[in-house]
Amino acid sequence: xxxxxxxxxxxxxxxxxxxxxxxxxxxxxxxxxxxxxxxxxxxxxxxxxxxxxxxxxxxxxxxxxxxxxxxxxxxxxxxxxxxxxxxxxxxxxxxxxxxxxxxxxxxxxxxxxxxxxxxxxxxxxxxxxxxxxxxxxxxxxxxxxxxxxxxxxxxxxxxxxxxxxxxxxxxxxxxxxxxxxxxxxxxxxxxxxxxxxxxxxxxxxxxxxxxxxxxxxxxxxxxxxxxxxxxxxxxxxxxxxxxxxxxxxxxxxxxxxxxxxxxxxxxxxxxxxxxxxxxxxxxxxxxxxxxxxxxxxxxxxxxxxxxxxxxxxxxxxxxxxxxxxxxxxxxxxxxxxxxxxxxxxxxxxxxxxxxxxxxxxxxxxxxxxxxxxxxxxxxxxxxx
Amino acid sequence: xxxxxxxxxxxxxxxxxxxxxxxxxxxxxxxxxxxxxxxxxxxxxxxxxxxxxxxxxxxxxxxxxxxxxxxxxxxxxxxxxxxxxxxxxxxxxxxxxxxxxxxxxxxxxxxxxxxxxxxxxxxxxxxxxxxxxxxxxxxxxxxxxxxxxxxxxxxxxxxxxxxxxxxxxxxxxxxxxxxxxxxxxxxxxxxxxxxxxxxxxxxxxxxxxxxxxxxxxxxxxxxxxxxxxxxxxxxxxxxxxxxxxxxxxxxxxxxxxxxxxxxxxxxxxxxxxxxxxxxxxxxxxxxxxxxxxxxxxxxxxxxxxxxxxxxxxxxxxxxxxxxxxxxxxxxxxxxxxxxxxxxxxxxxxxxxxxxxxxxxxxxxxxxxxxxxxxxxxxxxxxxxxxxxxxxxxxxxxxxxxxxxxxxxxxxxxxxxxxxxxxxxxxxxxxxxxxxxxxxxxxxxxxxxxxxx
Numbered sequence: 001x002x003x004x005x006x007x008x009x010x011x012x013x014x015x016x017x018x019x020x021x022x023x024x025x026x027x028x029x030x031x032x033x034x035x036x037x038x039x040x041x042x043x044x045x046x047x048x049x050x051x052x053x054x055x056x057x058x059x060x061x062x063x064x065x066x067x068x069x070x071x072x073x074x075x076x077x078x079x080x081x082x083x084x085x086x087x088x089x090x091x092x093x094x095x096x097x098x099x100x101x102x103x104x105x106x107x108x109x110x111x112x113x114x115x116x117x118x119x120x121x122x123x124x125x126x127x128x129x130x131x132x133x134x135x136x137x138x139x140x141x142x143x144x145x146x147x148x149x150x151x152x153x154x155x156x157x158x159x160x161x162x163x164x165x166x167x168x169x170x171x172x173x174x175x176x177x178x179x180x181x182x183x184x185x186x187x188x189x190x191x192x193x194x195x196x197x198x199x200x201x202x203x204x205x206x207x208x209x210x211x212x213x214x215x216x217x218x219x220x221x222x223x224x225x226x227x228x229x230x231x232x233x234x235x236x237x238x239x240x241x242x243x244x245x246x247x248x249x250x251x252x253x254x255x256x257x258x259x260x261x262x263x264x265x266x267x268x269x270x271x272x273x274x275x276x277x278x279x280x281x282x283x284x285x286x287x288x289x290x291x292x293x294x295x296x297x298x299x300x301x302x303x304x305x306x307x308x309x310x311x312x313x314x315x316x317x318x319x320x321x322x323x324x325x326x327x328x329x330x331x332x333x334x335x336x337x338x339x340x341x342x343x344x345x346x347x348x349x350x351x352x353x354x355x356x357x358x359x360x361x362x363x364x365x366x367x368x369x370x371x372x373x374x375x376x377x378x379x380x381x382x383x384x
Numbered sequence: 385x386x387x388x389x390x391x392x393x394x395x396x397x398x399x400x401x402x403x404x405x406x407x408x409x410x411x412x413x414x415x416x417x418x419x420x421x422x423x424x425x426x427x428x429x430x431x432x433x434x435x436x437x438x439x440x441x442x443x444x445x446x447x448x449x450x451x452x453x454x455x456x457x458x459x460x461x462x463x464x465x466x467x468x469x470x471x472x473x474x475x476x477x478x479x480x481x482x483x484x485x486x487x488x489x490x491x492x493x494x495x496x497x498x499x500x501x502x503x504x505x506x507x508x509x510x511x512x513x514x515x516x517x518x519x520x521x522x523x524x525x526x527x528x529x530x531x532x533x534x535x536x537x538x539x540x541x542x543x544x545x546x547x548x549x550x551x552x553x554x555x556x557x558x559x560x561x562x563x564x565x566x567x568x569x570x571x572x573x574x575x576x577x578x579x580x581x582x583x584x585x586x587x588x589x590x591x592x593x594x595x596x597x598x599x600x601x602x603x604x605x606x607x608x609x610x611x612x613x614x615x616x617x618x619x620x621x622x623x624x625x626x627x628x629x630x631x632x633x634x635x636x637x638x639x640x641x642x643x644x645x646x647x648x649x650x651x652x653x654x655x656x657x658x659x660x661x662x663x664x665x666x667x668x669x670x671x672x673x674x675x676x677x678x679x680x681x682x683x684x685x686x687x688x689x690x691x692x693x694x695x696x697x698x699x700x701x702x703x704x705x706x707x708x709x710x711x712x713x714x715x716x717x718x719x720x721x722x723x724x725x726x727x728x729x730x731x732x733x734x735x736x737x738x739x740x741x742x743x744x745x746x747x748x749x750x751x752x753x754x755x756x757x758x759x760x761x762x763x764x765x766x767x768x769x770x771x772x773x774x775x776x777x778x779x780x781x782x783x784x785x786x787x788x789x790x791x792x793x794x795x796x797x798x799x800x801x802x803x804x805x806x807x808x809x810x811x812x813x814x815x816x817x818x819x820x821x822x823x824x825x826x827x828x829x830x831x832x833x834x835x836x
Binding site for chain 2: 040041042045046059060061100101102104141144146147168229230233234237242243321322325326327328329336339340341342343344348
């Protein structure tokens with residue numbers, strides 16, 4: 001161990017560093033999305049997520065309380081007092097401030113600004129203000145205050161709350177969650193079962209035209225599924241399946257099969273020939289060889305394809321929209337529900353970011369439960 | 385199978401019941417500025433449609449979808465029919481797939497007439513009930529133009545009315561912050577000349593007059609087409625504008641190039657737009673109004689349609705934090721005050737008795753007022769009570785629509801999809817990127833020729 005590591009120390013370091021760099025590169029957008037999911041829509045549209053991580057200097061526009069409701073008479077003058085932040089920004093400190101959009105840094109914190117006539121405004125570092133003036137001046141709309149502030153990071157659980165517990169959303173989300181499971185589980189199992197049988201036949205059973213069949217399967221890998229959408233839907237409607245779960249299972253099965261057969265066949269063909277021949281000599285039928293020998297040995301490949309297919313069907317929007325989602329509105333899936341949360345003109349980014357993390361949860365569980373098979377399954381087919 | 389089906393239906397019915405309890409009849413009958421008398425009179429004669437279902441698909445998502453469902457609830461209440469609305473962000477693609485494959489909803493809500501005309505010519509739409517065109521002509525402000533916009537040739541080439549406009553927006557608007565104008569001592573411009581002078585004044589004062597953002601994902605560029613259309617209406621006669629939208633005058637006609645250059649006067653000058661001319665195409669249109677509310681102000685004016693308040697910061701107060709003025713016309717040109725607008729139209733994709741009855745319900749002022757009171761919904765329906773509008777800003781917009789001398793529909797929506805939702809968009813991005821107006825116009829024209 002020591003001498004292996006010792007022989008190529010520089011190369012190992014280079015590999016580690018580039019792996020680390022690649023991991024960071026891959027994780028970077030996800031971290032951004034995660035941070036965004038804890039921010040409000042206004043925060044997202046005004047500053048980048050990296051600003052949210054540390055104490056940030058920012059310029060804000062605030063308004064003093066409505067004078068008509070809050071003013072107090074003091075001699076012949078009127079006064080409005082309060083805190084400019086009004087509980088909206090926690091722990092912020094004002095550096096400089098102003099009352100005109102043309103001079104937003106006219107006054108230091110704590111200074112008193114002489115406005116028109118007898119009107120004065122004092123804003124302290126912590127945001128407390130005193131706005132004083134005559135009857136006329138302290139009426140109508142509240143004076144604007146432009147402040148340059150330093151504020152600690154501010155995060156909110158509002159988005160998750162709205163997403164998971166707001167009755168307007170969570171009913172639809174719950175329905176979509178179970179619909180998605182209804183789509184995904186059969187759409188993962190059916191192609192695996194079919195592909196396992198097919199892969200065995202293509203790998204170990206001699207029949208005329210086998211090579212051609214394999215070539216066709218490999219060729220089908222290149223056909224984009226978008227080509228088949230309308231003809232396939234027409235077929236489904238024509239034979240009475242219509243739009244629904246059965247249709248979407250069939251579609252996912254069909255679209256997933258070429259890759260599944262290809263992957264499993266390549267794995268199975270690499271299994272030791274001796275075992276299979278021994279079994280044949282002992283009088284085992286093809287079906288027995290398949291169930292007793294091939295299937296247990298192919299578990300890593302089956303699991304890795306299951307992960308692929310599960311992730312693809314879980315994240316799928318296109319196939320679901322074409323084959324499943326009809327006008328009744330009862331058959332929505334997670335991805336569809338999430339895009340709809342974006343709003344009519346696609347502005348609700350905070351909800352999108354949150355929804356992405358909610359919907360990621362299940363695939364993550366599946367992935368970590370089966371990931372040790374993934375690498376084995378992927379490599380097994382390619383390296384002989 | 386049957387058992388689980390029934391169980392599924394029962395669960396669906398239960399959850400639907402829960403949803404109804406929330407969204408059911410947001411305004412108690414008989415209260416508020418709504419046309420209850422007309423509704424009650426209609427409801428008395430409404431057919432009993434219990435057990436029937438009408439499905440509606442459209443582009444509205446949160447929060448408009450729930451508002452629309454609440455408007456539908458009054459129909460369900462009067463007739464007993466169930467109406468299901470489904471929104472989709474990729475409605476334009478989905479309706480084509482569904483209609484082609486033979487599984488369309490009963491009613492489709494199209495975001496623009498081009499696609500509806502296209503589907504009508506393929507025989508995928510069904511004409512509206514016969515009395516609808518007369519009704520629209522009599523009851524909508526500038527009624528004939530709404531009829532024309534909803535009338536397309538069918539498969540055999542005969543004109544039929546397919547589209548009924550519901551939810552209209554006004555595009556000729558400039559949004560601004562009244563207090564920023566006050567601080568700087570600017571007056572609202574009444575003519576295009578004054579607007580240009582104001583733009584130069586702001587630049588001279590060292591600030592940035594405009595926020596312009598063309599970014600919109602796959603549809604990047606469309607805000608610029610609105611600018612050009614508004615400029616067309618202000619430099620040429622409405623008749624010429626109509627010819628432009630049907631390509632009777634070429635896209636690279638000098639009048640069109642002049643209109644594009646009028647837009648360029650604002651958008652291609654680094655000093656006049658927030659972030660410089662290079663940022664125009666890359667700024668998202670949803671983010672671009674933020675400059676109005678920034679400190680210090682990122683810009684003083686933002687030209688955008690009546691739906692843009694949806695992207696203003698959360699606690700924005702209309703009339704205080706933000707207001708709008710009409711995008712003015714040239715004083716030297718005698719073209720009146722043209723208004724550019726857009727809108728969604730309903731068309732029948734799968735006819736039934738209940739569907740026709742629902743179309744009848746949309747003629748009721750109430751069907752419009754319920755929407756007006758809850759969201760940025762504008763209507764040219766003359767019978768709808770303007771007091772029902774949610775706020776004064778919307779009422780002002782609604783009145784612009786009712787009083788328009790010249791109303792013209794968004795030209796890019798009237799052009800063939802390949803141009804109006806394709807090369808016109810990308811061409812405008814190229815133009816803001818520095819390409820000459822003549823080149824861009826010539827390219828758009830050649831793409832149009834290719835479609836003929």
